[in-house]
Amino acid sequence: MAILVRLxxxxxxxxxxxxxxxxxxxxxxxxxxxxxxxxxxxxxxxxYLIANRWLGRPNFAFASLFLAGFVMTMIRxxxxxxxxxxxxxxxxxxxxxxxxxxxxxxxxxxxxxxEREWVEKVMGVLSEAVILxxxxxxxxxxxxxxxxxxxxxISLLANALILPVQPAVMIWGGLxxxxxxxxxAVGQLFAWVAWLFLGYTVWMxxxxxxxxxxxxxxxxxxxxxxxxxxxxxxxxxxGKQPPEQRSRIFAAVRQNISQRLAVGASGVTAVLVLSWGxxxxxxxxxxxxxxxxxxxxxxxxxxxxxxILVDGGLYPSVLNDQLGRQMPFWxxxxxxxxxxxxxxxxxxxxxxxxxxxxxxxxxxNGQSFGESPIYDEVLTAAENQEAExxxxxxxxxxxxxxxxxxxxxxxxxxxxxxxxNENSVSMRLVYGEFTFLFTGxxxxxxxxxxxxxxxxxxxxxxxxGHHGSNSSSSLPFLQAVQPQIIIVSAGVDNRFGHPAPEMLxxxxxVRAVVLRTDxxxxxxxxxxxxxxxxxxxxxx
Numbered sequence: 304m305a306i307l308v309r310l311x312x313x314x315x316x317x318x319x320x321x322x323x324x325x326x327x328x329x330x331x332x333x334x335x336x337x338x339x340x341x342x343x344x345x346x347x348x349x350x351y352l353i354a355n356r357w358l359g360r361p362n363f364a365f366a367s368l369f370l371a372g373f374v375m376t377m378i379r380x381x382x383x384x385x386x387x388x389x390x391x392x393x394x395x396x397x398x399x400x401x402x403x404x405x406x407x408x409x410x411x412x413x414x415x416x417x418e419r420e421w422v423e424k425v426m427g428v429l430s431e432a433v434i435l436x437x438x439x440x441x442x443x444x445x446x447x448x449x450x451x452x453x454x455x456x457i458s459l460l461a462n463a464l465i466l467p468v469q470p471a472v473m474i475w476g477g478l479x480x481x482x483x484x485x486x487x488a489v490g491q492l493f494a495w496v497a498w499l500f501l502g503y504t505v506w507m508x509x510x511x512x513x514x515x516x517x518x519x520x521x522x523x524x525x526x527x528x529x530x531x532x533x534x535x536x537x538x539x540x541x542g543k544q545p546p547e548q549r550s551r552i553f554a555a556v557r558q559n560i561s562q563r564l565a566v567g568a569s570g571v572t573a574v575l576v577l578s579w580g581x582x583x584x585x586x587x588x589x590x591x592x593x594x595x596x597x598x599x600x601x602x603x604x605x606x607x608x609x610x611i612l613v614d615g616g617l618y619p620s621v622l623n624d625q626l627g628r629q630m631p632f633w634x635x636x637x638x639x640x641x642x643x644x645x646x647x648x649x650x651x652x653x654x655x656x657x658x659x660x661x662x663x664x665x666x667x668n669g670q671s672f673g674e675s676p677i678y679d680e681v682l683t684a685a686e687n688q689e690a691e692x693x694x695x696x697x698x699x700x701x702x703x704x705x706x707x708x709x710x711x712x713x714x715x716x717x718x719x720x721x722x723x724n725e726n727s728v729s730m731r732l733v734y735g736e737f738t739f740l741f742t743g744x745x746x747x748x749x750x751x752x753x754x755x756x757x758x759x760x761x762x763x764x765x766x767x768g769h770h771g772s773n774s775s776s777s778l779p780f781l782q783a784v785q786p787q788i789i790i791v792s793a794g795v796d797n798r799f800g801h802p803a804p805e806m807l808x809x810x811x812x813v814r815a816v817v818l819r820t821d822x823x824x825x826x827x828x829x830x831x832x833x834x835x836x837x838x839x840x841x842x843x
Contacts, residue, residue: 386450611703647677650677667728722748766791
C-alpha cells in the first residue's frame with residue numbers, strides 16, 4: 304500500500320494517488336487468490352487510505368478491523384468459519400491490543416538494568432522478532448491448538464528468524480505481480496528476487512519442523528477454546544483497569560476466598576460430571592460420515608462405546624477437528640482403525656491420529672511398505688505404538704461386542720496390481736436388522752469380483768465407492784446392494800466432478816436417496832438395530 308502511494312505521488316494528486324493505490328490493492332488481492340486473510344488486509348488498507356489520505360481524518364484501527372470483518376461476513380457469512388480469516392483477524396486484533404503494552408513493559412524492565420543507549424539497541428532487536436510475535440500469538444494460540452491439535456515449542460525462535468524477511472517477500476512479490484502485468488520481463492526479475500526470500504522462508508520452516516519435539520500434541524475442544532478466550536478477555540479487561548480499580552478488585556476477591564473456591568470447584572465438578580454423563584454410550588450404533596473435504600473418513604461408535612475409524616481423509620488437522628467433535632477430550636483411545644488402501648486422500652489424516660490417540664488395531668488390505676510414502680508413515684506409526692496390524696481378506700468376520708460384526712467382502716487373496724483402488728478393504732457392518740457397506744475406492748473390477756464371489760452385499764446404507772465417481776457404484780453392483788441410502792463423501796466444488804452425474808442416475812435407478820457431504824456437511828446415521836434415522840451437520 305505504501306509503495307503504491309509513493310509511486311503515484313510524483314505524478315498524481317493526493318486523491319489520485321489514493322485511487323491508484325486502491326486499484327493496485329484490488330488487483331493484487333485478486334491475483335493472489337483473494338483468500339479471506341488477504342481480503343481482510345486489503346479492506347483494512349483501503350479503509351485507511353480513504354479515511355486518512357482522502358478525507359484527512361485519523362484512522363481508528365479497531366474500527367477498521369471490525370468494519371472489514373463485518374463487510375466480509377455480510378457478503379459471505381461462511382467467511383466467519385474460515386480458519387485463515389479467524390487467524391488473520393485474531394492476529395491483527397492481538398497486535399492492536401498487546402503489542403504496545405508488551406513493548407512498554409519490556410522497556411521498563413530493561414531500563415532497570417541497562418543504560419538508555421543499550422535499551423534502544425536491545426529493543427530494536429526484540430521489538431519485531433520477539434515482542435510482536437508474542438503479541439500476535441496471544442489470541443491466535445488458542446485457535447491454533449484447537450484446529451491443529453498441537454502446541455509449538457519452537458515458534459518464537461522460528462519467527463525471530465523468519466519474520467525479518469517477510470516485508471521483502473511482500474514488497475518484491477507485489478512488485479513482481481503488478482509490474483508483470485505491464486512488463487513481464489521486469490516482473491520476472493522482481494519475482495526472482497522475491498523467490499530468494501521465499502526460498503529462505505521455506506527452508507527455515509522445514510528446518511524447524513524437523514527439530515525433534517518442536518511441537519507437542521495438545522487437544523482442546525471447541526468449548527475449551529472458548530473458555531481460554533474468556534480467560535484472556537477477563538485478564539485483558541483487568542489489565543486495562545487503573546491501578547486503584549485493580550487493587551479494589553483483588554481486595555474483593557480475597558474476601559471470603561475459601562467460599563468462592565468451594566462454589567467454583569463445585570461448579571466445575573458439576574460441569575465435568577454432566578459432560579461425562581452426556582458422552583456415555585446411549586445404546587445405539589452411530590455412524591458419522593465426517594466432512595473432511597475431498598477424502599474419506601467414517602467414525603463408528605458401537606452401542607457400548609467402542610470406536611472404529613475408517614480412513615482419515617487428506618488433512619490431519621481437519622480429521623482431528625472432526626474427531627474432537629465426536630469424542631470427549633479425555634478419551635484418547637480408538638479400538639480399531641481401518642486403512643482401506645494407500646491413497647493419500649484416505650490415509651494422510653491417519654498419521655495425526657497416532658499422535659493423539661492410542662490405536663489398538665490397524666486393519667489393512669495386506670499391502671506393506673513401499674506403496675506410498677504417507678502409507679509408510681501410517682504403518683511406521685502403528686509399529687511404533689505397537690498397535691496390532693491385521694491384514695484381512697474376503698470371507699473373514701470380525702466380531703464386535705453388542706452383537707455387531709464386520710464381514711470382509713474384499714479384497715481376495717490375490718491383489719490387483721494394475722490399480723490399487725481395486726484392492727480397497729470393503730466391509731459389511733451388520734447390527735440387528737441394520738446393514739452398512741463401505742468399499743473404499745473399489746471400482747468396477749473390484750465390484751465385479753465381489754459379485755462373482757457372491758459375497759453378502761445387501762445393505763440399507765452404502766457409502767459410494769471412490770467418492771461417487773463414474774468408475775464405481777456400477778448398476779449391477781447397486782442392484783445387488785439394494786441400498787436405501789447412498790452416502791457420497793466428496794469435497795465442495797472438487798476438481799474431479801464427484802459425484803459423477805452418471806453415478807447419480809444409477810442411484811436414482813435403484814431408488815436410493817443420495818446424501819452428500821459436499822452439500823450437507825458431516826452426516827450421522829443412528830440405529831438401534833431395528834429403526835434408523837439420520838441427521839446432518841450443516842457446512843460452515
